[in-house]
Amino acid sequence: MASEIRKVAIVGGGVIGAAWAARFLLGGIDVSVFDLDPEVERKTQEVIANARRAQIRLHGAALPIEGNLTFAVSMEEAARDADFIQESLPEREDLKQRVLADIDAAMPAHAIIGSSTSGLLPSKLQSAMRRPDRLVVGHPFNPVYLLPLVEVCGGDQTSAETIEIASALYTRVGMKVLHVRHEIDGFIADRLLEAVWREALWLINDGIATAAEIDDAIRFGAGLRWSFMGTFLTYRLAGGEAGMRHFLHQFGPSMEWPWTKLVGPKLTGELIDKVSDQSDEQAAGIGLREYEALRDSCLVDIMHALERNDFAAGAVAKAYRESLTGKEAVKLGSDCGDGHVLTGHTPVLPEWIDYNDHLTEHCYLKLFGDATDVVLARTGAGPDYVSSGFSFYTVETHIRHLGQARLGQKVELRSRVLGTDGKRLHLFHAMTNLETGALIATAEHMLVHVDAKAEKSAPAPDHITQAMQGLAAAQQHLAPPEGAGRSIRMPG
Template identity: 90%
Template sequence: MADVRKVAIIGGGVIGAAWAARFLLNGIDVAVFDLDPEVERKTLEVIANARRAQIRLHGAALPAEGRLSFAASIEDAVEDADFIQESLPEREDLKQRVLCDIDAAMPAHAVIGSSTSGLLPSKLQSAMKRPDRLVVGHPFNPVYLLPLVEVCGGDQTSTETIEIASALYTKVGMKVLHVRHEIDGFIADRLLEAVWREALWLINDGIATASEIDDAIRFGAGLRWSFMGTFLTYRLAGGEAGMKHFLHQFGPSMEWPWTKLVGPKLTDELIETVSAQSDEQAAGIGLREYEALRDNCLVDVMHALERNDFASGAVAKAYREGLKGQEAVKLGSPCGDGLLLTGHTPVMPEWIDYNEHLTEWAYLKLFGDATDVVLAQIGAGPDYVASGFSFYTVETHIRHLGQARLGQKVEVRSRALGADGKRLQLFHEMTNLDSGAVIATAEHMLVHVDAKAERSAPAPAQIADAMQGLVAGQQHLAPPGGAGRSIAMPG
């Protein structure tokens, strides 16, 4: 795939703005076109939420952001774009007309991805002069966090176009589900539609409220769905005999008339009932506040799944691994003052205490992360730990000299004060980049260990030499203030 340097977003609503964020935060330039006079404000608000969520999910691994612009016309947006993501309302006639306009103005090598949630690509491309350049790229909200994207070609879509779109979506951290046969609603939305129709019947018939239906999902099957889906869940329900036993045991009940998969008529009365229940459920909490809460929960679930290298967590882990070398800030790189850059991050909401400052445990976390960067520099990173050896911290001394508040950027710079065959002494310095003040220092003593034997052990020659090299390379620096200090009451 040719390198995609610029993406044009045609349609800057909820989905279009989130697509803009997904591409922008992956270092790709983005041009947005939408007739809405508020498009710039709305897009920037979505990008701010996305930036916060992506930093929580991927931290310093993220590349430098691309450049964002707002175009005055479709032609201006797409004229030098390598890829165009169309995210217009779900009206076939509107999409067909605009796709023809895009086709006429875009470069010959460009590809169009349509965000349609259910319209058939063969119909969307029917009036285009270059129909082979259109493919469906159907995402899920929020696009900047949820990895799934359904890719579906039409009758005239080329294999090359599908490959280009799939490669781009994978590059920006998404999980491509190739829908090999056109079908209304594709795969995921057909499943969601079935649940949605049954939910509307439960409200229409007075069986349950919107809040109760959501509780039935989020406290039950929804937790399993986030990492196992339906079929794997039911396979486990079949016990040692697996899916065949499950189907024999529960199959007869599936023929009972429990569900009403044809949706109820959306009368004014039903619309008012659902809307009133939804307002009550929201309890006066605003849109952006709920979006931030949603994003926090998604990031936490994905982090938990990442620790198990499973489902969407495995996608996030693989994506971050692929970003190595592209980070906006190169951790482990030498600074002009002879120290190593080992930390660079805005202060996250979960790191704030009741005084609205960076809390104590967060300092230790950030200094611990800095130690990991140093260890990676001497060859004692994750692969070394997996081999059965590691460094354990046996003593830590942190001085709190200042404060950092929510959103302020902090940077950690580190040096090695000493090393021998088993031990490594590190000193970290944290600066609030907004104020320029040093807000904390940390001194760590680490011991090399045989993790399997659970005892200290001499470091192998290549690690020991790397430690000594790090110390020697920083010996010219003046002794840091606070090194070797201990806590004592004044005499």
């Protein structure tokens, strides 16, 4: 089963193979990479660094401990102790057939092969294998470590168990499986993309539009809708209250108009030069890795926005994070064992840092504010209580900066109740570096319970007061925290 897959071998470490390595590695699975490129290690590490940055932004502390990464000197070395092999070689049927047969001969009896082919039929790819039932197509989309879609397609001899195990593995590392039930050249997604690509080439070939103008037509228009609604749901809404039937009746006749040219223009040297020159001009000298980082940041922001609506790719990201969080041994709001409450556990995210790669000032307040919310939730004053019209408002804060938190470092926050009287709540938080145990910062807060509708302070209900007093009593054995009650003043 997918849960028993502990090691994945990547055969072919190009753009797709390296990104697959990042997806599995950051999903907590050991990865071995083989590629003949003498610079495969450098290139793969660069892709993984980008992926790590993006995945930390997307999933934060929920990410599991990374798997171990190794580079094999041969395909046989990579495959011989792997539970799953992801093949990502160039799109040449003869090459893939030969290498897939070699992988089959080298891998353990229980292992499965997933081919990243973007359009070759699995029945042909498995034709030279001794165990063809162990092959399935797992066609991803770039960047593999962020885009969740993977098309899974079996060949004539692929077993149902192989499809099930591969699909479960891809789901395990946060992907959305689209099961292609019938073999077809190009599968589903690439056939759609190919139609757009052919038409775009005609528009350039005929001098109608440039590469930049065609991209603008997509990214400022339909592309934004496609990211969460696709084509059919978008057109259904375009039909108004009458839905898709009205849309088809209204716009169906236009399908007979000679708008598009679904057969691509011949890729002459002149057209290749024209497209390449326009693409170079569009890139404006910005390098590959810089564009990759920008692309990843945009994708993460879109997925976070979709996640707030629990929709489309955002729902996949949310479900994956929840599955990871459910495996954590320590939960926010739980006791730390020394009397404190665990109120924060997160890596320092890229959007939290300043120009020195340190946690920026306002983010300390954010993290300490989040810690306060954890304490409030534990004592019954969480989001449901706030929605009822009551809450605790912070009226005074004192933060001490004692060290530095840098990009990617994991920090932990522990909190205690210094005092409460049913109307006021006195909290103290400490932030430490999880790797070194060094104290990074502390925060002291005074909060007042308020009736938000009346916009004035009010006593908290008995059950919340008792919960807070109980927590304070359970922490009385702790020594007074250093720095509590201090004020800012010049040395005397």
